[in-house]
Amino acid sequence: MWFSFFIYTVLTAFLPGPNNILALNSSMKSGYQKSKTLLLGIYLGFTVVMLLAAFFTGLLLNSYGFLLNYLKYVGAVYLIYLAWSVISGKPVEIDAEQKEQSSDSAGDLWKGFLLQLVNVKIIIYGITAFSSFIFPQFKELWIILVFAFLLSFIGNSATWIWAVAGQKLHRFLNRHYKVVNTVMGILLLYCAISLFL
Numbered sequence: 001m002w003f004s005f006f007i008y009t010v011l012t013a014f015l016p017g018p019n020n021i022l023a024l025n026s027s028m029k030s031g032y033q034k035s036k037t038l039l040l041g042i043y044l045g046f047t048v049v050m051l052l053a054a055f056f057t058g059l060l061l062n063s064y065g066f067l068l069n070y071l072k073y074v075g076a077v078y079l080i081y082l083a084w085s086v087i088s089g090k091p092v093e094i095d096a097e098q099k100e101q102s103s104d105s106a107g108d109l110w111k112g113f114l115l116q117l118v119n120v121k122i123i124i125y126g127i128t129a130f131s132s133f134i135f136p137q138f139k140e141l142w143i144i145l146v147f148a149f150l151l152s153f154i155g156n157s158a159t160w161i162w163a164v165a166g167q168k169l170h171r172f173l174n175r176h177y178k179v180v181n182t183v184m185g186i187l188l189l190y191c192a193i194s195l196f197l
Helices: 002-014 018-030 032-062 067-088 105-117 120-134 141-168 170-175 177-194
Strands: none
Touching: 002 120, 002 141, 018 032, 018 067, 018 105, 018 120, 018 141, 018 177, 032 105, 032 120, 032 141, 067 177, 120 141
C-alpha cells in the first residue's frame, strides 16, 4: 500500500499542473531569484491546502461534496486567466547588469498563494491521498499532520524542480518563447478543461 502511496504522490506532483507550469514560466522569464516570492506563495498555499485537506476530507466527501463542483468553475476561470497571461507574455533577458525589472513581490506572493486555493489538482491530490491511503490506516492527529506536511513537501519539491528547470533552460526557452509560452498556455487550458472531463 505504501508503495502505491509513494507512486501516486510523486507522479501526481511531478505531472504538469498549474503550479509546475507557473513556476517554470516565472523562472524562465524572470530568473529563479526574482521568482522566489511567487514560489514562496505557492509553497505556503500548498501547505495550507494540505492541512485543510487533512482536516476536512471526511466532511467534504460525506457532507459537502457539492462544493467541489463550484470550486471547479472558480479554478477553471483562474487557470484560463493564467493561460492567457502565459501565452501573451514576453521574455525578460536575465542579466546582472540589466536594469532591475520592477515586480510586485507582495502581488507575486498572493498570486502563488491564491492559486492553491482554487487549484483543483492539488485539492484532489490531498483528498485522494488522505481518503485512500492515510485515513484508513491512521486517526491520530499528529500522524495526520505529519502526512499533511509530507504531501506538501513532495508537491513543493516538484514545483521547485520545475522552477530550476526554467532557470537553467532560460536562454533556450527565451529564444523560443512564442512556442514555449503557447505550449505552456495550452497545458494550462488543458488543466482547466480536464476539471470537467
